[in-house]
Amino acid sequence: MNPESGYNSRLITYARSLAGLDPDEILKKLGIKHYKKPILKMPNAELIKEFGKSAKNINKSLFIKNVIWQTYEYIKAGEKPFDIGNLRSFWYYIKDTMDRVGANKKGDAYNIVSNMFVLMVKSGLFKYRDFGFDDDDKGNRWIGGKYAHVILFAEKTSYTDLLQEVNHNFDITTIAVGGQSSYLSVEYFVKELSDAGIDLAKEFIIFSIVDFDPAGDIIATNFTDNLDDNGIKHIKTFAGQFYKNFKRRDLVIPANMDPEQRKRIYRLPLSVRKSGQAAKWAARTGGVNGKKSIEHGIETIVMSKAQILELFETELAKTIGGNCEISRDEESEKPDAGLGG
DSSP states (O other), X not given: OOTTOHHHHHHHHXXXXXXXXXXXXXXXXXXXXXXXXXXXXXXXXXXXXXXXXXXXXXXXXXXXXHHXXXXXXXXXXXXXXXXXXXXXXXXXXXXXHHHHTTTTSSSOHHHHHHHXXXXXXXXXXXXXXXTTOOOTTGXXXXXXXXXXXXXXXXXXXGGHHHHHHHHHHHOEEEEEOOSSOOHHHHHHHHHHHHXXXXXXXXXXXXXXXXXXXXXXXXXXXXXXXXXXXXXXXXXXXXXXXXXXXXXXXXXXXXXXXXXXXXXXXXXXXXXXXXXXXXXXXXXXXXXXTSSOOSSEEBOGGGSOHHHHHHHHXXXXXXXXXXOOOOOXXXXXXXXXXXXXX
């Protein structure tokens, strides 16, 4: 999902407004019905009749929602209607029918598939794991022990070496989300925490390594929102000069940079500056100059990994109190990944 998309933000808000309603009421609001006949085998005329937005075209969102729900019903009944892998596997399962009815000529239908799954999962109709989808990001997270409720997450997988090092040295939980955090991966991540015996009702403390720009802010916000949606309701809030209730401590911010690093800015795309996202971000954070400028952002790369690690150790000690260093048995099986620059 594109973190700059206003549509996705509205879709998530709508999904959350449905959560908690009776499932039948949610289905009715989403235009989803129970079909005895396999939707994907309906002739074109019947598809137009059931899901048409005109005499020649189907409403792709409505069609996809209904196929998703019918597939979920099949799986609940013990059937396996398609070769389940990742989310794209479902797209290939429905692609031939969409091609047949001419629904793939314009737009990105796979993106609609992704969005409709988000809508239906966030509204509470089912979970991704009910389908048995693969978690493509499973290898980019490490569950902590003593401080498992402290999470350091990074926007980019280029920080996996640092995250492994932090997990090993401080016994906290670390995760790289690879850009916009996948709701599917966060769902599996929280289940993994629960399966490890970690109390989800306790307070969690979130630290982030994200670009200091509107997209980074949205990525960090969506990550904590996704944790909340999956049962982690008690997240520590932090106050700052421009904000009062951030549910994470961002490490890559101008206040933590030297003067030369603060100069290494880049110009935000015009679309972002015009969308209102830059103005919201600047109002929340002060922007790169502390004067709420919407013109520029700063990427994480301006700070070395060693600098981020040192900063994190300081912030962690402030947050949990005392000496946060964890002594490890020399025979620990976890590797010391090394930091680099």
